[in-house]
């Protein structure tokens with residue numbers, strides 16, 4: 001019956017965080033992340049630097065970079 005990760009409760013106030021909308025929409029593996037890697041501070045926009053963890057930040061940046069790469073195919077040679 002123990003579903004709550006004590007690390008989440010002790011390190012962050014989960015009431016002041018929420019899942020990142022950007023990552024939830026663009027990352028097909030969003031639900032495979034650790035819970036903390038999904039979260040951004042609730043007072044912030046859904047941007048990379050709002051993520052609570054380093055891993056969440058990096059994954060958010062990778063999604064952004066992938067979008068930029070998709071918009072600008074490598075035509076210059």
Ligand SMILES: [Zn+2]
Pocket residue numbers: 020021022023024046047048051056060
């Ligand atoms: Zn994100």
